[in-house]
Amino acid sequence: MERSSSSTAMKDKVLILNQDFSAIAVCSVQKAFLLVYLDKAEMVSKAEHAFLHTISTAYPVPSVIRLQRYVRVPYYGIALSRHNVMRRDSYSCQYCGAAKNLTLDHLMPRSRGGATIWQNLVTACSRCNSRKGDRTPEEAGLKLRRQPSRPSLLTFLQLHLSTSNQDWRDYLGVEK
Numbered sequence: 001m002e003r004s005s006s007s008t009a010m011k012d013k014v015l016i017l018n019q020d021f022s023a024i025a026v027c028s029v030q031k032a033f034l035l036v037y038l039d040k041a042e043m044v045s046k047a048e049h050a051f052l053h054t055i056s057t058a059y060p061v062p063s064v065i066r067l068q069r070y071v072r073v074p075y076y077g078i079a080l081s082r083h084n085v086m087r088r089d090s091y092s093c094q095y096c097g098a099a100k101n102l103t104l105d106h107l108m109p110r111s112r113g114g115a116t117i118w119q120n121l122v123t124a125c126s127r128c129n130s131r132k133g134d135r136t137p138e139e140a141g142l143k144l145r146r147q148p149s150r151p152s153l154l155t156f157l158q159l160h161l162s163t164s165n166q167d168w169r170d171y172l173g174v175e176k
Contacts, residue, residue: 019070032062041065045167089123095142098125118150
């Protein structure tokens with residue numbers, strides 16, 4: 001199957017809603033199309049001017065789908081990873097705001113007993129991280145732009161809005 005305007009549609013993401021219209025996940029266009037085709041989900045919103053083509057039929061590319069049955073989804077939280085910490089911090093240094101040469105920084109250094117947890121990790125440019133060294137931000141004279149916290153699923157889904165379809169706003173509680 002191909003997209004009529006460009007091949008980027010297959011790289012887009014689709015918001016999955018539970019039967020009660022609550023957002024539960026994000027998936028690929030391929031998976032969303034398969035769920036709709038197998039009648040396990042219905043298409044709530046489609047991408048504009050984008051189609052998946054077979055030899056004889058053109059199907060609209062889904063943007064938001066809703067599952068036909070309610071699914072109980074256990075919530076384990078967002079996985080703590082380098083990518084997710086940087087995503088939470090909007091890919092910018094939490095000391096100076098730079099967006100290049102990013103690293104992870106432990107607020108309380110590991111050498112001093114600092115744990116690798118959401119509340120102790122921030123994104124920092126290599127310059128600020130080197131300046132801080134084996135000290136706390138206060139000891140190094142650095143001020144955090146925002147206190148780190150464990151993100152929620154809703155927060156992470158809202159972060160997809162910067163690159164994803166605006167149809168998601170209605171289901172994520174975001175102002176248009």
